[in-house]
Amino acid sequence: MSDTFIPFKNTPANSTEQMAREFKFVIDLMPQMVWATQPDGYHDFYNQRWYDFTGLNYEETKNKGWSLVLHPDDYERSWKVWKHSLDTGDPYEIEYRMRRFDGKYKWFLARAQPLRDEKEIIVKWFGTCTDIQEQREVLAELEAVKQNLCLSNQDLKKSNNELNRINQELDNFVYSASHDLKAPLNNIEGLIGLLEPSEEGESDQARILNLIDDSVKRFKEVVDDMALIVHTAKNKDEVIHVDFPVLLGEISSDLRHLISSTNTAMTLDLDIKTFEYPKKEIRSILFNLISNGIKYNNPNRTPVITVRTKYASGGILLEVEDNGRGIDPEYIHELFNKYFRISSDVEGSGLGLFIVKKMVENRGGKIAVESEAGTGSRFSVFLKTMNEV
Numbered sequence: 001m002s003d004t005f006i007p008f009k010n011t012p013a014n015s016t017e018q019m020a021r022e023f024k025f026v027i028d029l030m031p032q033m034v035w036a037t038q039p040d041g042y043h044d045f046y047n048q049r050w051y052d053f054t055g056l057n058y059e060e061t062k063n064k065g066w067s068l069v070l071h072p073d074d075y076e077r078s079w080k081v082w083k084h085s086l087d088t089g090d091p092y093e094i095e096y097r098m099r100r101f102d103g104k105y106k107w108f109l110a111r112a113q114p115l116r117d118e119k120e121i122i123v124k125w126f127g128t129c130t131d132i133q134e135q136r137e138v139l140a141e142l143e144a145v146k147q148n149l150c151l152s153n154q155d156l157k158k159s160n161n162e163l164n165r166i167n168q169e170l171d172n173f174v175y176s177a178s179h180d181l182k183a184p185l186n187n188i189e190g191l192i193g194l195l196e197p198s199e200e201g202e203s204d205q206a207r208i209l210n211l212i213d214d215s216v217k218r219f220k221e222v223v224d225d226m227a228l229i230v231h232t233a234k235n236k237d238e239v240i241h242v243d244f245p246v247l248l249g250e251i252s253s254d255l256r257h258l259i260s261s262t263n264t265a266m267t268l269d270l271d272i273k274t275f276e277y278p279k280k281e282i283r284s285i286l287f288n289l290i291s292n293g294i295k296y297n298n299p300n301r302t303p304v305i306t307v308r309t310k311y312a313s314g315g316i317l318l319e320v321e322d323n324g325r326g327i328d329p330e331y332i333h334e335l336f337n338k339y340f341r342i343s344s345d346v347e348g349s350g351l352g353l354f355i356v357k358k359m360v361e362n363r364g365g366k367i368a369v370e371s372e373a374g375t376g377s378r379f380s381v382f383l384k385t386m387n388e389v
Contacts, residue, residue, distance in 0.1 A: 033108075033129040035066075039122045041086045050129075055101025071097035071105055078110075089114050089122055095132065106133040242282055244273045244309060251287050255294065264294050264303040272309040272316050277383060281359045286320070288352040289379050293322030298374070314384055315365065321378040327371040335369060 027034050028048040036045040042063050054061065054069050061068065070078060074096040085092040092112035097105040112127030245268070252259065252266060259266070290305055297303040301323060308319040327335065336357040360367045364384040371377035 030128075032131075035112075035127050035129070037112075037125040037127075039086075039114075039124070041082065041125070053098070053100055066098075069099045071099070073097075085112065085114075085125075092125075092127065098129070106131060107136040108132060240276070240279055242275055242277050242279050244270055244275070247279070247283060247286070248307060251283065251290060254287070255291055258291065258294050262294055262297055262303050264297070264305060266290075267304065267306045269306065269308040271311060275316060275383075278363075281363075282383070285318075285356050285359060285381065288356050289320040289381075292352065293320060293324055293377070297322070297324045298326075298376075312382060316383050318381040318383055319378055320381075321376065323376040326373040326375050326377055327369070328373045332369065332371065336367070 024047070030047065030049070033050045033053065034045075034047040035043060035050065037043045043066060044062060046058070046061060050061070051057065056065065056068065067075060067079075078094055078096045081094045082092060084090065091114075092110065094110050095107060096110065097107055099105050108129040109132045110127060110129045112125050114122040115124040115126060117123050248266075248268065258264070286307070290307070293305045294303050304323045306319075306321040308317075308321070310317040310319070336353050357367050360381055360383070366382045368380050369377055370380070
């Protein structure tokens with residue numbers, strides 16, 4: 001068997017080869033290792049991420065070749081869980097270590113689900129391996145800190161509060177991973193099944209491949225959002241000098257296409273132009289609030305985004321105001337919840353405002369919103385800063 005997996009049946013050879021090339025191209029773009037097996041567990045497909053990581057070829061890793069790179073201490077446990085899934089059809093999920101081509105082991109979260117036919121018989125298993133090495137290292141650092149802390153009561157209380165904060169953010173990450181990473185994978189698996197022609201004729205290959213591409217983009221978007229959650233949890237003191245007009249210019253440049261396509265007007269009212277704050281975080285806060293103001297525009301008028309900075313006791317007040325759709329009062333209390341989205345016709349993961357709130361509150365700040373449906377919204381962010389300029 002070659003290292004090209006062809007999941008199509010009863011189609012002309014040229015068409016089948018083309019679909020296989022397109023399918024492999026899309027799967028190779030994914031940030032995870034993707035694999036597939038026969039109903040009995042015989043591995044017959046890996047995407048390029050697998051070969052890049054392991055340094056092995058298809059002949060070396062087909063069937064049970066994955067065991068060649070599995071950490072010896074994880075083999076028995078992993079095989080037991082995998083055998084249970086093969087015997088019962090239950091979804092597969094486990095964490096284990098795999099050896100990279102240079103001999104270094106890294107932790108991965110492995111998941112797989114069965115694809116069944118119309119008689120509910122399993123015809124294929126599709127799985128992924130997601131790199132969780134960084135999260136494992138964070139947890140190990142936390143454990144080391146807990147075991148070696150020798151501080152005064154006051155310092156100990158402060159450290160415990162910080163550990164609780166980081167643990168909560170890591171819990172958020174795990175929840176996000178299990179929720180958001182599973183949905184795109186399920187979408188891709190379902191779309192792969194649709195690529196097989198039905199009795200009525202050929203499947204709409206172009207449309208389905210576009211849907212697969214959308215799922216991959218959604219997957220990457222979720223991964224980026226969750227990486228930002230981890231960054232927010234781990235970093236606390238990266239405070240630098242920020243030039244507000246320059247930062248807004250960078251954000252406007254990044255949003256150039258969105259601003260141009262909607263004819264958005266940007267107005268600035270800056271009492272404070274420079275201050276001390278982590279640039280990555282203030283950039284993410286502004287980027288989310290400004291882009292949301294443009295995306296949720298009122299179709300009956302040209303979008304206008306106003307950004308203000310004012311002096312406040314102990315910090316600054318940042319305001320981002322728009323003249324968009326506004327928000328119904330019944331939804332205001334849900335606005336900063338994880339996965340909440342005002343409207344399904346606007347792309348996004350539902351994590352943006354949740355992350356913004358966490359960033360602001362983790363540094364002692366606050367965020368609030370005033371909005372009127374049909375008129376617009378104003379987000380007010382109190383930023384607790386040092387050495388205001």
